[in-house]
Amino acid sequence: MAAQVREFRLPDLGEGLTGAEIVRWMVEVGEVVAVDQPVVEVETAKAMVEVPCPYGGVVTARFGAEGTEVPVGAPLLTVAVGETGGAAAGGTPADGASAAGASPGGADGTPAAEDTEGSGNVLVGYGTARAPARRRRVRPGVPVSAAAVAEPVNGRARDAGEAAAAAGGAGGRVPEPDGGARPERGPEPAEGPVPVISPLVRRLARSNGLDLRELTGSGPDGLILRADVEYALRAAAAQGRTAAATGAPVRDGGGAEVHAGPEPAVREDQTGPGPAVRDGHRIPLKGIRGAVADKLSRSRREIPEATVWVDADATELMRARAAMNAAGEPKISLLALLARICTAALARHPELNSAVDTQAREIVRYDRVHLGFATQTDRGLVVPVVRDAHTRGAEDLTAELSRLTGAARAGTLAPADLTGSTFTLNNYGVFGVDGSTPILNHPEAAMLGVGRIVPRPWAHEGELALRQVVQLTLTFDHRVCDGGTAGGFLRYVADCVERPAVLLRTL
Known part of the structure; x- marks a missing residue:
């Protein structure tokens, strides 16, 4: 019995995503693949994803070169199910061309039957089941076989x-x-x-x-x-x-x-060639970087943000962390301690754990804290999310922050790891800067920024001393609260940084 050819299309990516860019092919034409073997790495607006194929057999064709953007439902490759050998006779076809004798259709030119379901397995949030069929537009008067x-x-x-x-x-x-x-x-x-x-x-x-x-x-x-x-x-x-x-x-x-007038000026949103660039080159805003650009632009357009800041003496917090890590237990990160302080402050000031529903003209106040934290990667800025951060201790927060940071830099985060945050912690001190006025992570209502911790002269117990000082910044949506609430939140965070024993009241 001859092998059946199965066409694997880019599956529905979820999270409102409509397409992806092919970053790297992981299989060649003529190569044997197993069921649910990753065959292509794509970049969506959320993350880098390895897409598994639900069919096992010989790859007979690939559709699209690396760097090509493909919509959901577009063909990725075809697989001769039941084949165990190499490619069909005639050599290895180029990307986008079917191998001899292995076209997606049958001998009579009709498309081969496809499975209605894939293997059923899921990888990084994406199923390998067949994507929903699209309706074809039929143009009147054009017979098409x-x-x-x-x-x-x-x-x-x-x-x-x-x-x-x-x-x-x-x-x-x-x-x-x-x-x-x-x-x-x-x-x-x-x-x-x-x-x-x-x-x-x-x-x-x-x-x-x-x-x-x-x-x-x-x-x-x-x-x-x-x-x-x-x-x-x-x-x-x-x-x-x-x-x-x-x-x-x-x-x-x-x-x-x-009348043909002068050539119109290039619009800001025009993506055509435009005027010649004499010194420099154009970089497309797509993938993760394009999604970040769209989100930040929307945040700046829609949210009336304000910023307050304060300097705090972090000497005691650094000593407390050193004592924790000297006990031989798993190490506690400074970011985890700051995250724990944030959840305690949000319990006192829940107005900042919210968002504005502009259509309903309502403030949505969340009961749970899903803490986002800004992470710089080679592909741009991403914000992984720690789910239910308010229920986690410092050790658990350290482990989860480490896991998400590693996955973000490796480009293996699932879309679910990048959505749904209710408050963001931004540690820009790792870049060696003291302060910042960040743009809110839309649609959140607040973001805490932490600068570098450096020795500075500080008045301590009535004397001038060299202390470890940090600048804390709170950017907030002025629609959800006024300066009094924002100042109270930031002051509580600073008090916990200066006197970590204050946190004992919330443990």
Whole structure:
């Protein structure tokens, strides 16, 4: 019995994520894979993830090169289930091309049957079950065979417009302004919602006056990607420049003549090439760094934040920690002690363990403390979350903080480890700075910042002495409380830092 070919698509990532970037392929075409073996490492807006394949067999094709962004539901690879040998005859195909005799469809051109369920196992929060099927947009008047739709083109399935162009022999492709190629536009789509990969792409088109119904999406099932919108904007700009240089009239979609004025200025949200960069280069805001940028921008737009700070003598706290660690038990970290102080302060001032529901115009006050802490990684700033921090002691907090920090730097945090925080602790003292006015971690209402602890002259018991001094900063949402509450919270934190015995009242 011949081996059946199974197509594995990028599964639903949860947490509202719509796609991911391929960072590293972990298997080659022709390689034998086991059920639930990680086959590709992707970067989402939340974390780096190794995606397991629910099928066992021989990899017959890979879809997408490293660095490519793929939407949820897009094909990742195909596996010949039941095969135990190497690749099919004909050598190893390039990424996006099926091996000879191992295309996703059967001999008659119809797609091979797929399992309705995967292995059922879960890795870092992602299941390997088959992603929900997408509805295909059917353009009127364009007959498309199943074989034409199923045939991969450049690592993806053809949409209806491309299949019709291929069947008609018209070439079906027109040059891009930068020398590449794009599918020729098909007939006008039917009335109804236009499938777009994300609201950001829809907003980009709307802000530039682009009608999405005039585009042919290059994503799965005709899905319009950001690259499709950017291409259309570049083509429109190139047409305007050409008309302005030659004096030829420019016509709109209805054939009416319009005047080609000077090239418009590049918008802040425009992602096309824009003016030439003489000294420097462009770095895309995507993945984790892009998600952080979006979240910080939203925080600054929506939250009226204020900041208070105080210097505190941390000498006694450092001595207490040294005494704890001299007992031969597991070491206690300074960050864990500060986290314990935060949970005690939030028990006294629960207003700061909250968020604002802007639509309902309500303050949501949380009963549990899920403590986020800022961690710098090679891929950007992330905020892992310690669940139920108010129930943990210093030793337990130390272990959990260490585990999450290691996973963050290795890029193996699950999305659940990066969401749901209610208060954030930011230890920027590790960078050798004394103070900061951080941006709140939206939608939280407060963040405690801790600077470096350094020896400084300090008035102690009526005398000038050299003490270990730290600057503590509290940034808070002024909608949830006034300065009195914020000052009371920060003063209690400073008192615990200066006299750790104060914490005994809450143990």
